[in-house]
Amino acid sequence: MTEPARPALSIVAPCYNEEGVLPEFVKRVMAVLDSAGGASELVMVDDGSRDRTWELMTAAAATDPRIVAVRLMRNHGHQLALTAGLTLCRGERVLIIDADLQDPPELLPDMMALMDQGADVVYGQRRHREGESLFKRATAAIFYRVIDRLTDVDIPTDTGDFRLVTRRVLDLLLAMPERHRFIRGMVAWIGGKQVPLVYDRKARAAGETKYPLARMVRFAVDAITAFSVVPLMASMTIGWVMAAIGFAFFVYSIVGWLLHSNLPGWTSLMAAIGLLGGMQFLMLGIIGAYLGRLYDQSKGRPLFMIRDIVGGVGGGVGSGPK
Numbered sequence: 001m002t003e004p005a006r007p008a009l010s011i012v013a014p015c016y017n018e019e020g021v022l023p024e025f026v027k028r029v030m031a032v033l034d035s036a037g038g039a040s041e042l043v044m045v046d047d048g049s050r051d052r053t054w055e056l057m058t059a060a061a062a063t064d065p066r067i068v069a070v071r072l073m074r075n076h077g078h079q080l081a082l083t084a085g086l087t088l089c090r091g092e093r094v095l096i097i098d099a100d101l102q103d104p105p106e107l108l109p110d111m112m113a114l115m116d117q118g119a120d121v122v123y124g125q126r127r128h129r130e131g132e133s134l135f136k137r138a139t140a141a142i143f144y145r146v147i148d149r150l151t152d153v154d155i156p157t158d159t160g161d162f163r164l165v166t167r168r169v170l171d172l173l174l175a176m177p178e179r180h181r182f183i184r185g186m187v188a189w190i191g192g193k194q195v196p197l198v199y200d201r202k203a204r205a206a207g208e209t210k211y212p213l214a215r216m217v218r219f220a221v222d223a224i225t226a227f228s229v230v231p232l233m234a235s236m237t238i239g240w241v242m243a244a245i246g247f248a249f250f251v252y253s254i255v256g257w258l259l260h261s262n263l264p265g266w267t268s269l270m271a272a273i274g275l276l277g278g279m280q281f282l283m284l285g286i287i288g289a290y291l292g293r294l295y296d297q298s299k300g301r302p303l304f305m306i307r308d309i310v311g312g313v314g315g316g317v318g319s320g321p322k
């Protein structure tokens with residue numbers, strides 16, 4: 001069977017419990033695709049939603065052959081759901097977007113124009129974040145600065161996964177087998193010409209964030225462990241410092257013993273035990289974080305599991321996974 005021609009553009013959106021925004025999202029994306037012209041597709045991935053997201057998605061797919069609805073076996077998380085969509089989409093250029101309309105699809109023409117001028121990646125960079133709590137904005141700001149310090153990849157600050165990439169960049173991205181994916185970092189790591197498009201990030205159109213604190217922390221740890229071994233090295237540095245302090249204590253207590261001036265010393269003993277014990281647990285935790293990810297990776301399980309694909313025509317993704 002010959003490969004059908006690729007559409008010029010794919011839009012890929014992971015969706016988890018997005019029944020509140022989905023119809024509006026589809027409407028706005030399709031309006032953008034209509035005015036852009038050319039062959040295109042919208043690939044939406046239902047990441048194991050528990051609401052009516054899948055029904056709404058398949059209903060949309062029934063109305064327009066450019067819409068493809070993909071359902072995963074269960075909730076895989078944002079980055080893997082996105083990976084599923086990126087694996088299945090077929091466009092020459094691919095726009096990654098959240099389904100909650102925080103990233104306006106109407107920016108597509110501007111992104112396309114920048115790509116026409118030779119960019120490999122055009123990423124949306126947030127100037128404002130409306131409707132997000134101070135806490136979310138503050139933790140996000142800290143996160144992007146810490147990651148910048150710890151890694152030698154230039155991961156642009158204040159960006160999400162909202163970006164337009166070329167097929168070339170996408171294929172390179174998909175060739176990376178890692179399980180704990182931090183896609184915006186992986187795209188930055190690829191290099192080429194990456195240009196920002198500054199925009200104002202809107203509030204969610206409906207529904208609520210799927211990134212509560214625990215998930216954000218996990219995401220941050222994934223990002224840091226995927227791009228930096230500095231925390232592993234940190235245990236060495238801290239170990240040296242602790243050893244130096246311990247040695248100073250040792251000398252101090254010997255001198256005290258010689259001078260017969262040792263105090264009962266319970267306080268300092270407890271302080272030292274506490275400090276050392278704490279540090280050891282912390283360092284073991286850091287090693288555990290890397291080891292656990294290494295273990296996950298070594299199992300070599302599929303990154304995502306597809307349950308259904310509905311929609312699409314012309315032997316596109318709708319005809320089944322490649």
Ligand code: UDP
Nearest residue numbers: 014015016047077078081098099209210211
């Ligand atoms: N999402 C997903 N699976 C998940 C969590 C989120 O597919 O387990 C999708 C979600 O539907 C949205 C995007 O990932 O399209 C970003 O999630 P969200 O808007 O909740 O994150 P935030 O913008 O609050 O960081």
Ligand code: MG
Nearest residue numbers: 098100102204
């Ligand atoms: Mg959002």
